[in-house]
Amino acid sequence: MKISGNLDKMPVRHEDPVGYALPLGDEQVPLNELIGQTLVLEFGGVINCVNCGRETKKSFAQGHCFPCFRRLASCDMCYVSPERCHYEQGTCREPEWADDHCMRAHIVYLANTSGLKVGITRQPQIPVRWIDQGATQALPVFEVPTRYVSGRVEVLFKSLISDRTDWRRMLKGDPEPMDLPSRRDGLLDELGERIGALAAEPGVGTPVSLPDAEPVGIRYPVSEYPEKVKALNFDKDPRVAGTLLGIKGQYLILDTGVLNIRKFGGYRISMETPG
Numbered sequence: 001m002k003i004s005g006n007l008d009k010m011p012v013r014h015e016d017p018v019g020y021a022l023p024l025g026d027e028q029v030p031l032n033e034l035i036g037q038t039l040v041l042e043f044g045g046v047i048n049c050v051n052c053g054r055e056t057k058k059s060f061a062q063g064h065c066f067p068c069f070r071r072l073a074s075c076d077m078c079y080v081s082p083e084r085c086h087y088e089q090g091t092c093r094e095p096e097w098a099d100d101h102c103m104r105a106h107i108v109y110l111a112n113t114s115g116l117k118v119g120i121t122r123q124p125q126i127p128v129r130w131i132d133q134g135a136t137q138a139l140p141v142f143e144v145p146t147r148y149v150s151g152r153v154e155v156l157f158k159s160l161i162s163d164r165t166d167w168r169r170m171l172k173g174d175p176e177p178m179d180l181p182s183r184r185d186g187l188l189d190e191l192g193e194r195i196g197a198l199a200a201e202p203g204v205g206t207p208v209s210l211p212d213a214e215p216v217g218i219r220y221p222v223s224e225y226p227e228k229v230k231a232l233n234f235d236k237d238p239r240v241a242g243t244l245l246g247i248k249g250q251y252l253i254l255d256t257g258v259l260n261i262r263k264f265g266g267y268r269i270s271m272e273t274p275g
Contacts, residue, residue, distance in 0.1 A: 003027050004270040006048050008063075009262050010250055012131045017221040020247045022261070024271060031247055032221045037274045039254070040241040043234035046268040056266075063265025073097050082120065082151030106150035108142040108157070108207070110187075111135035112178050114166035118157035120150040127216055132262075134170040134249030139180040139215045141188075142207040153207055156194050160187055168229040171251060171258055180215045222246025222253060230257035234264055 005025020013019035021028040047056050050063035051072060060069035069075045073094040078084045085102065092098050106120050113135045121129035123143075130138040144150045154163060169175075188195075188209075199206040224245045232240050232254070242254030250262040 001274070002270060002272045003029060005268065006050075007261060007264050007267050007269050008050060009132075009265060010247070012128055014127050014131065014218070017219045018131055018247075020221065022271070024269060029271065029273065031244070031252075034273055035221055035223055035244050035246060037244055038242065039244050039252075040239070040272040041259075042240075042270045043238040043264075043267055044270065045238070048266050048268065050266045059264075059266050062262050063267075074101070079147075082147045083155050085146075085148035085151065087148070102147040104146070106144050106147050107140045107210075108144060108150050108153045110139045110141055110161075110180050110184055112137040112175050112180065114169035115162070115175055116178060116183060117162050117165060118154055119163060120147070120154050122147075127218065130216065131218060132250055133165055134167075134220070134251075136174050136218050136220075137178060137180055137215055138218070139184060140210045140213040141184055142209060144207045145205050149204055149207065152198055152204070153195065156191050156198065157187060160190060165249075167249070167251075167260075171226065171229050171248060171253060173225045174220075220246060220248040222248055224253075226253065226255075226258070232257040232259045234267055234269075 003024050005027055008023040010020050010022055020031040022031050047059050048054065049056055049065035049068055051068040052065065054065050056065035060066055061075045064075055071093060073079065073092060076093055078086060086092060087098050087102065104122055106122055107126060108118065108120050111117050111119055111130055111133060113133050127138065142153055144153060195207060198204055222245065234240065240259055242256030244252060245255055246253040250260060252259045252261060
């Protein structure tokens with residue numbers, strides 16, 4: 001079976017294991033049932049912006065054309081580093097978009113991806129955000145009123161633990177399980193005064209602790225992890241082929257390498273599957 005269309009971020013279902021589909025244009029190809037089968041994906045040289053649809057020679061920020069990359073608030077540096085938010089200064093690229101996405105309650109969480117990390121996300125994005133990062137465990141720690149405040153709290157945690165995932169290590173296997181509530185309590189003991197000082201700043205508000213939150217476990221559909229992680233890249237080789245060994249985060253794990261689907265958003269791909 002051959003299907004063609006533009007790639008987009010894989011939608012997920014929090015099941016045991018996680019359920020995945022591969023969006024190709026209007027098609028959603030179920031992936032879990034293809035584990036163990038040979039896949040062939042070919043890039044024909046066309047990239048369409050995931051926002052406006054225009055054809056672009058190069059994509060930015062996971063699938064945007066350059067004009068959209070420069071215009072959209074979701075592509076601004078403050079979205080990656082929310083502690084740099086400039087909404088209150090009146091210079092936000094899209095204030096109405098920010099009202100819906102940034103001026104909403106956010107969760108500060110701990111996750112076990114390639115090790116312990118801190119992260120932030122909007123409440124409706126739980127547990128999708130955790131799955132997209134390849135977390136095997138996650139635990140909400142605080143609820144805060146805005147993305148800016150979540151970024152300020154995250155910066156405090158970053159003084160003690162990472163906010164990043166080592167994607168190669170994450171794709172080599174599952175990390176050792178952690179007692180996340182215990183790790184949370186230890187971090188809060190160290191950060192208590194600094195969090196209190198942040199909450200006392202005018203206009204920030206008090207982060208709401210979530211001591212009764214339960215850790216969430218996540219299992220991925222992987223039959224075999226690679227010993228060595230090799231990144232596959234449509235820009236270097238337009239043909240990707242191999243046996244699908246599993247899916248984790250936003251990566252396809254093939255016996256020939258790993259493919260970051262999100263990195264190639266907007267790429268027009270033809271995909272051959274068995275059947």
